[in-house]
Amino acid sequence: MIRPCPLLLDRSAAPLPPEAHMMKFSTLMRKPADWMQGQGGDSSIVLSSRIRLARNINEYAFPGWAAKDDRVHVLHDLKSTLEALPEMKDAFSADLQNLTSIEKQVLVERHLISREHAAKSNGSAAIVNRKQSLSIMVNEEDHLRMQAIRPGLRLREAYELLDKVDTDLETEVVYAFDNTLGYLTACPTNLGTGLRASVMLHLPALVLSEQINQVIQAVNKIGFAVRGLYGEGTEALANLFQVSNQTTLGDKELEIVARLEKIVQQIIQHEENARAKLGEEKRTTLNDQIGRAFAILKYSHIISSKEALNLLSMIRLGCDLGYFPPENGGLANLLLMEIQPAHLQIEAKRKLSAEERDALRAEITRRKLRNLPEPGHPAASGDGDGGDHDPINWNDE
Amino acid sequence: MQKCDVCNDQEATVFLTQIVDGKMQKVNLCQACADEKGVDDPTGFALADLLLGLGSQEAVKKSSDEAVCEECGFTQSDFKKTGRLGCAGCYNIFGDGLDSLLKAMHKGTRHVGKVPVPFQHTKELQERIQRLQGELDTAVADEAFETAASLRDEIKTLETEAAKAGA
Numbered sequence: 352m353i354r355p356c357p358l359l360l361d362r363s364a365a366p367l368p369p370e371a372h373m374m375k376f377s378t379l380m381r382k383p384a385d386w387m388q389g390q391g392g393d394s395s396i397v398l399s400s401r402i403r404l405a406r407n408i409n410e411y412a413f414p415g416w417a418a419k420d421d422r423v424h425v426l427h428d429l430k431s432t433l434e435a436l437p438e439m440k441d442a443f444s445a446d447l448q449n450l451t452s453i454e455k456q457v458l459v460e461r462h463l464i465s466r467e468h469a470a471k472s473n474g475s476a477a478i479v480n481r482k483q484s485l486s487i488m489v490n491e492e493d494h495l496r497m498q499a500i501r502p503g504l505r506l507r508e509a510y511e512l513l514d515k516v517d518t519d520l521e522t523e524v525v526y527a528f529d530n531t532l533g534y535l536t537a538c539p540t541n542l543g544t545g546l547r548a549s550v551m552l553h554l555p556a557l558v559l560s561e562q563i564n565q566v567i568q569a570v571n572k573i574g575f576a577v578r579g580l581y582g583e584g585t586e587a588l589a590n591l592f593q594v595s596n597q598t599t600l601g602d603k604e605l606e607i608v609a610r611l612e613k614i615v616q617q618i619i620q621h622e623e624n625a626r627a628k629l630g631e632e633k634r635t636t637l638n639d640q641i642g643r644a645f646a647i648l649k650y651s652h653i654i655s656s657k658e659a660l661n662l663l664s665m666i667r668l669g670c671d672l673g674y675f676p677p678e679n680g681g682l683a684n685l686l687l688m689e690i691q692p693a694h695l696q697i698e699a700k701r702k703l704s705a706e707e708r709d710a711l712r713a714e715i716t717r718r719k720l721r722n723l724p725e726p727g728h729p730a731a732s733g734d735g736d737g738g739d740h741d742p743i744n745w746n747d748e
Numbered sequence: 749m750q751k752c753d754v755c756n757d758q759e760a761t762v763f764l765t766q767i768v769d770g771k772m773q774k775v776n777l778c779q780a781c782a783d784e785k786g787v788d789d790p791t792g793f794a795l796a797d798l799l800l801g802l803g804s805q806e807a808v809k810k811s812s813d814e815a816v817c818e819e820c821g822f823t824q825s826d827f828k829k830t831g832r833l834g835c836a837g838c839y840n841i842f843g844d845g846l847d848s849l850l851k852a853m854h855k856g857t858r859h860v861g862k863v864p865v866p867f868q869h870t871k872e873l874q875e876r877i878q879r880l881q882g883e884l885d886t887a888v889a890d891e892a893f894e895t896a897a898s899l900r901d902e903i904k905t906l907e908t909e910a911a912k913a914g915a
Contacts, residue, residue, distance in 0.1 A: 409836060412820045416834035492832070514862075521864035527836035530871045532843070533859025535836040539846060540853055544861040574855075601856020 373434070374443040374481055376454055380697055384483035386502035387461065387688055388681045395671045395680065396619050398551040398591070399500055401462070402509040402608075404517055405536045405545035406495040407527040413537035414475075414490040422474030422490050429489055432523050433478050438516050439487075443479040448472040453702070456693030462500065464488050485512065492537050493545075495520075504615060506548055506608045514604075533600060543600030548611045551580075552618060555590040555668045556625035559633075559640070566621060567592075574598055575614060580660075589660035589687060594618065626672065641669040641726050649720045653706075654713040659690050663716075666723075673729035686719055752778035817841045873910040877903055 386399045407413060411425050426446070434444055447455065447468070455469040463486040464477050475490040488496040499513035520526075527535040533543035541547070557563040567577045576597050579587040594615060596607050629637050644665035647654070667683035669675050688694060690712045696703050699711060750760045758778030815824045818841070822834025827842065839846070850857045863871050880903050887896040 407836060412822075412835040413833065415830065415832050416820060416822055416826075517862075518865075521866065525866065526864050528864055528867050529836075529839060529859075530863075530867065530874055531858055532839060533861060535839055537832040539833070539850060542850065543854065543859045546861075598854045600850060600854035600859060603861045 374441055374479075376443065376445070376450075379443045379479065379483065380457065382483075383461070383685065383688065384500075386484070386500055388685050395667075396553055396622050397504040397615065398553060398684065399462075399502055400504055400506040400509050401498060401500045401547075401549045401551070402506065402513050403496060403498045403547040403549075404513055405493040405534065405541045405547075406497070406517070406520070407535055407537070408494045409525040409527045411494065413492070414494060415492060415537055419474055425494055426474050426476055426489050429494070429524065430476060430478075432520070433487055433489070436516060436519055438485055438512075438519075439478060439480055441481050443477075443481075445477055446473075447475045447477065450477075453693045453696050457697060458486075460688055460691040460693055463498075465491060465496070467491060468496075485516065487516075493541070504550065504612065504619075506550065506612055507605070510548070510604065510608055540597075541599050544602070544604050544607065546599055546604050546607055547595055548608050549593045549595030550611065550615045552592050552594060552615065552622070553590055553664065553667060554592055554618070554622050555664050556629050557622050558587075558590045559629060559636070560625045562621070562625060563592075566618060570594060570614060570618070573614070575611065588657060589664040591664070591687075626668075630672065637672075638726075638728060641665050641672075641674050644669070645720070645723070645726050648716045649723070650717070651713045652717075653709045654716065655709055656690065656692065656712065659712055659716060660687065663687055663690075666720075669726055674726040675723060679723055682719060682723070686716060689719075690715060750776055752776060752781050754778075754781040815841055815845075870910055873906055877906050877910065880906070 408425060408429070411417060411421060414422055414425075417425070430444070433439060434442065450458075452469075455464070458464040458477060458479070459466050459469045461483065463479050463483060465488065468475065468477065468488045468491045471490065475488070477486065477488055479486045484500055486498050486500075488498075497513055497516060499509040499516075501509045501512070529535055534545040536542055536545055554563060554566075557566055570577050574597050576595050578593045578595070580589065580591045580593070594611065596611055599607070602610075644662040648659065648662050648666065663683045663686050666675070667680070670677065670680045670683065689698075692703075692708055695708050695711050695715075698715075699707075703711065752758045752760045753776050755778060758780060760776035761779050762777040762782040764775045764777070816822070817834055817838045819837035820835040822838050824842070827833060827838075833839065833842065847857055880899055884896055884899040884903065887893075887899060
């Protein structure tokens with residue numbers, strides 16, 4: 352079995368006092384991050400940009416194979432190092448066994464931890480910085496899964512933020528690294544850079560015009576993945592799609608980032624074309640979809656998560672296309688999160704049945720949309736040269 | 749005659765081809781090696797398993813014909829089951845066989861990105877050794893033995909340094 356070996360280069364650092372200075376869960380809950388509220392984004396089509404790095408500690412078995420004692424040991428040694436990072440000042444830090452399943456689910460709904468991580472307990476932890484732009488999962492599939500998230504198409508900024516944390520850490524702990532294979536990860540699909548760059552896109556017009564499958568196929572063909580709202584194997588709710596790199600070995604980090612950026616820009620272009628075309632050719636359908644979304648969200652008393660998310664997508668599209676005053680743009684974003692099951696139950700301060708959730712969800716959307724004026728009907732845009740229906744052709748290389 | 753990929757001695761008589769994610773993998777075996785690897789039912793047989801066992805002779809327990817990581821006890825069938833490896837050391841054990849999987853999965857098989865500071869020195873040394881090795885091969889081919897001797901000494905010094913730095 353694995354030899355016991357000093358994990359930290361310097362073990363002399365005194366342990367920090369237990370969590371006295373850390374951010375409380377209630378504070379995290381109360382203050383959603385800028386990117387969750389749709390602030391700071393430069394494109395209404397791109398919600399957020401995310402970078403994830405997978406790292407492991409040398410001489411310890413990967414979390415999925417390690418004995419429980421080893422996992423606890425790795426966590427114990429890593430935690431104080433992570434909490435002491437300058438970026439993690441006053442962070443939220445918790446061992447997963449100390450969080451309720453609803454609290455863990457809130458972190459998933461905010462994209463701060465993965466669904467897989469939420470299922471873990473003893474020997475795993477989550478650390479989230481105060482701004483909720485940076486999160487670190489300890490003992491997920493790898494010892495460290497670190498993530499930076501920024502609003503809009505800002506992959507480089509997210510990478511720089513995370514790279515700094517990674518560089519700080521590499522002198523504190525000994526990473527599992529090989530000069531040929533790069534960062535060694537539990538799954539060979541993450542080998543090399545250990546980097547996953549992903550961008551969350553809102554693509555309602557490509558869905559409405561039934562071009563989305565074509566786009567997904569084109570993106571897949573050049574080695575990028577398209578996933579739903581909550582990652583692998585999830586449904587594309589609210590017309591939200593995550594595009595991310597699939598290969599991690601053989602390219603430099605910033606090459607991966609630049610390629611994804613280029614692809615995203617092309618997708619944005621296609622979405623804009625599709626929006627212009629819808630406006631010209633299917634104005635009535637568009638008016639109908641946005642009007643219905645407005646009416647149902649504003650007046651319903653029972654609404655499922657799926658229905659609400661898909662209707663909020665139409666409200667967001669309506670904001671982008673001038674059906675609603677522009678200051679309402681962030682409304683749909685924030686609601687996307689607030690009407691999720693765990694957020695609802697925290698709000699209600701108790702466990703809710705599915706029926707109770709549907710009722711509370713409708714109550715919240717009614718309240719939030721109370722001041723939203725009836726959708727106007729913007730004049731058809733005159734500059735509509737977006738109608739050219741070019742076949743989707745990606746010139747990646 | 750096409751030689752067996754495993755023993756590299758006997759004539760290959762068993763030819764395996766498998767397409768994984770659109771990439772073709774081929775392995776040619778002699779009858780003896782095919783029997784030893786248990787290739788009798790091609791339908792229930794993953795080429796990846798076989799590839800994982802190639803080239804890591806010291807780690808392969810001949811009796812059970814399954815590679816085991818000495819550091820963490822992880823086996824080839826654990827990899828097949830989970831798709832994950834057990835520890836960093838597993839890459840040394842299963843590494844050679846992984847190459848073809850990595851080729852199918854990634855853009856390249858060599859890391860060209862970030863190198864953590866503590867590893868930068870050994871990486872540089874390794875690259876220098878590799879370059880000198882190339883020069884040495886040329887020198888030997890050209891029968892420039894004096895140059896070859898000094899290159900060999902230089903490589904030796906660097907290797908000692910690399911071993912020290914890597915420890």
